[in-house]
Amino acid sequence: MNVYEDLEKIRKTRPLIHHITNFVVMNDSANITLSLGASPIMAHAKEELEDLISIADAVYINIGTLDSSWIESMLIAAELSGKYNKPLLLDPVGSGASKLRTNVSLKILGYGSVKILKGNSGEILSLYGQKGAIKGVDSLSEGNMNIVEELAEKYNLTVISTGKYDYVSDGKRNAVIKNGTEMFGKITGSGCMLGSVISSFMAVNRDYFVSSVEGLLTFEIAGELAEKFSSGPGSFRENLIDSIGSIEEKHYAMSRVEFL
Amino acid sequence: MNVYEDLEKIRKTRPLIHHITNFVVMNDSANITLSLGASPIMAHAKEELEDLISIADAVYINIGTLDSSWIESMLIAAELSGKYNKPLLLDPVGSGASKLRTNVSLKILGYGSVKILKGNSGEILSLYGQKGAIKGVDSLSEGNMNIVEELAEKYNLTVISTGKYDYVSDGKRNAVIKNGTEMFGKITGSGCMLGSVISSFMAVNRDYFVSSVEGLLTFEIAGELAEKFSSGPGSFRENLIDSIGSIEEKHYAMSRVEFL
Amino acid sequence: MNVYEDLEKIRKTRPLIHHITNFVVMNDSANITLSLGASPIMAHAKEELEDLISIADAVYINIGTLDSSWIESMLIAAELSGKYNKPLLLDPVGSGASKLRTNVSLKILGYGSVKILKGNSGEILSLYGQKGAIKGVDSLSEGNMNIVEELAEKYNLTVISTGKYDYVSDGKRNAVIKNGTEMFGKITGSGCMLGSVISSFMAVNRDYFVSSVEGLLTFEIAGELAEKFSSGPGSFRENLIDSIGSIEEKHYAMSRVEFL
Numbered sequence: 001m002n003v004y005e006d007l008e009k010i011r012k013t014r015p016l017i018h019h020i021t022n023f024v025v026m027n028d029s030a031n032i033t034l035s036l037g038a039s040p041i042m043a044h045a046k047e048e049l050e051d052l053i054s055i056a057d058a059v060y061i062n063i064g065t066l067d068s069s070w071i072e073s074m075l076i077a078a079e080l081s082g083k084y085n086k087p088l089l090l091d092p093v094g095s096g097a098s099k100l101r102t103n104v105s106l107k108i109l110g111y112g113s114v115k116i117l118k119g120n121s122g123e124i125l126s127l128y129g130q131k132g133a134i135k136g137v138d139s140l141s142e143g144n145m146n147i148v149e150e151l152a153e154k155y156n157l158t159v160i161s162t163g164k165y166d167y168v169s170d171g172k173r174n175a176v177i178k179n180g181t182e183m184f185g186k187i188t189g190s191g192c193m194l195g196s197v198i199s200s201f202m203a204v205n206r207d208y209f210v211s212s213v214e215g216l217l218t219f220e221i222a223g224e225l226a227e228k229f230s231s232g233p234g235s236f237r238e239n240l241i242d243s244i245g246s247i248e249e250k251h252y253a254m255s256r257v258e259f260l
Numbered sequence: 261m262n263v264y265e266d267l268e269k270i271r272k273t274r275p276l277i278h279h280i281t282n283f284v285v286m287n288d289s290a291n292i293t294l295s296l297g298a299s300p301i302m303a304h305a306k307e308e309l310e311d312l313i314s315i316a317d318a319v320y321i322n323i324g325t326l327d328s329s330w331i332e333s334m335l336i337a338a339e340l341s342g343k344y345n346k347p348l349l350l351d352p353v354g355s356g357a358s359k360l361r362t363n364v365s366l367k368i369l370g371y372g373s374v375k376i377l378k379g380n381s382g383e384i385l386s387l388y389g390q391k392g393a394i395k396g397v398d399s400l401s402e403g404n405m406n407i408v409e410e411l412a413e414k415y416n417l418t419v420i421s422t423g424k425y426d427y428v429s430d431g432k433r434n435a436v437i438k439n440g441t442e443m444f445g446k447i448t449g450s451g452c453m454l455g456s457v458i459s460s461f462m463a464v465n466r467d468y469f470v471s472s473v474e475g476l477l478t479f480e481i482a483g484e485l486a487e488k489f490s491s492g493p494g495s496f497r498e499n500l501i502d503s504i505g506s507i508e509e510k511h512y513a514m515s516r517v518e519f520l
Numbered sequence: 521m522n523v524y525e526d527l528e529k530i531r532k533t534r535p536l537i538h539h540i541t542n543f544v545v546m547n548d549s550a551n552i553t554l555s556l557g558a559s560p561i562m563a564h565a566k567e568e569l570e571d572l573i574s575i576a577d578a579v580y581i582n583i584g585t586l587d588s589s590w591i592e593s594m595l596i597a598a599e600l601s602g603k604y605n606k607p608l609l610l611d612p613v614g615s616g617a618s619k620l621r622t623n624v625s626l627k628i629l630g631y632g633s634v635k636i637l638k639g640n641s642g643e644i645l646s647l648y649g650q651k652g653a654i655k656g657v658d659s660l661s662e663g664n665m666n667i668v669e670e671l672a673e674k675y676n677l678t679v680i681s682t683g684k685y686d687y688v689s690d691g692k693r694n695a696v697i698k699n700g701t702e703m704f705g706k707i708t709g710s711g712c713m714l715g716s717v718i719s720s721f722m723a724v725n726r727d728y729f730v731s732s733v734e735g736l737l738t739f740e741i742a743g744e745l746a747e748k749f750s751s752g753p754g755s756f757r758e759n760l761i762d763s764i765g766s767i768e769e770k771h772y773a774m775s776r777v778e779f780l
Contacts, residue, residue, distance in 0.1 A: 284547050
């Protein structure tokens, strides 16, 4: 794994990342994608998805502000990602909080085109389906790796469960990432921006376990750098977008990742 | 009234504030809610409103970019707020500027679940319904308190009319707040962010006259603090989000409120 | 042409700019319009467009995140702009990238109410319709002025093709603007914000060739000023919004425009 090499590849080739994402974060997601070096497209009209996904390098679906019309677009995008062999990342925002979100996430997974599933531990659990077995999301941290691994095997993809520590598995290889900052919890859309960053790595490296770890490290190290200059969440958000654009090879020495 | 005690309650209990708000401000509203210490949810799909409102601590409807599909969601949310006894704040953005907005605002008020109605003086006037009696919005400042008080009585809720001075009444108690800064007029969505802040206080203090005054003071003092470090509207917006997260008890000495 | 005089007119009269624009940039567009001195409205509900456009001073349609429902609103807005004699600026974002976008842009142009058409060279080319004749967007820079001029004649409006240099023509008068900064390419929505700025000039000066040049100069000089204080795209965006609010007459000495 050479993260910086893949970051350079993003900066040189400027892959197109097709986003179907939520209203809250569209601007931040577009800006972090641009600052990273990739090219964001945000489009959801059913009539143009085929034109656009056929020329994209990766597809990112985030269900944060879904409704019946957008759900239709998401399902079409999931199908087209398969048809055109474009890697798809699914962010099942709020899965578990409403039945609608859980069901839509499962439907999208059903197309078989999702290569990376990324959520917080509550969202990941809701898709694992054993609600009864586990009391509360916070108690999960210890058992998390097993669930992530099982889910990855079940759906044959890479699963990322984010939190204080991030757990990544493709069913064979496992990693825990311990980078990050509490500031991520104080702004909206940090998970959504992370999705844009991982999608960009996924566009240049189709070993999705590797691109997942690379995206996580890059985003979280940028967050650690940004925190130093920030006096609150408002300035942190801005500095985060600045930081990710100025990451150099040396910064990856800050990586705190364990492969299990 | 102990504003700081309620602010601390927000920071400790992190109440869930369900937003149905406009596209322009969703990001800022989510970020100011997080910085204040509460938890924003932004969701409008009819199919999931019951799941989400039943677990919310307050509901905030802002009609800023309404259309027929979103109006349906707003009406369902108004009904569910009553059903689940969740306090609802209505921000009738642009009421008076189009018949559609006035009508939708009146319809939402008709559900009887709105506890706080917050608008600028033009919007409040449009719902008062005596357009003919008053010439122009700006001439209102003197007579404002009476209109606010009457409207509060009529609908049995707390009414806030914002402007250079803010008028608050629940039909029995009246207050005028003289904090704030002209910078609020130079960024988009300052009224919308104020709605998020008052909704957060409403979630922890169900004396809505009190939570209205508390939210106004907190937001406007944060604005006064932010202005000092700002070189324009771009930096003011960012500093405002930072400031509200670092308000301490001592800052409430800046309060300029009169109870009438 | 006296740009500063028109800027002063904007600041004094605060023209209402009705936006139907995309989800990604709504917040930035509203904020740059406010900072410039004009008043943004963002509204798309079919039921209220006549109420709102009849009182607007200019209309700005940007198709960035179009879908079937928003397309309907855009067409109604194009018709109403004609009916009420309000100048309309069209930003055909992504025209050429999907057939849907090209078709919608041509439909809007068909109403005859568009006074300024502004896009990047690829978008402008897609509406010129000679795709086969030119290989790749980047090779266009030399031949651009002719295409812009022809398109302006064909539709009887002012055409702006943006890029490293910006080409403006109303079919009789031509200008090239060489201001700007590479930072515009590193944030999302710089073209969309430019659309808001030009629309504001269009509202106070109905010589659309002149208002196009004025808007371009003002926005791009603000960008050059902002760049000096920025450490990345996050801070550049914020500084850009600050800068445009503090432009003085002397800054127009930075103008680099040639009339051909």
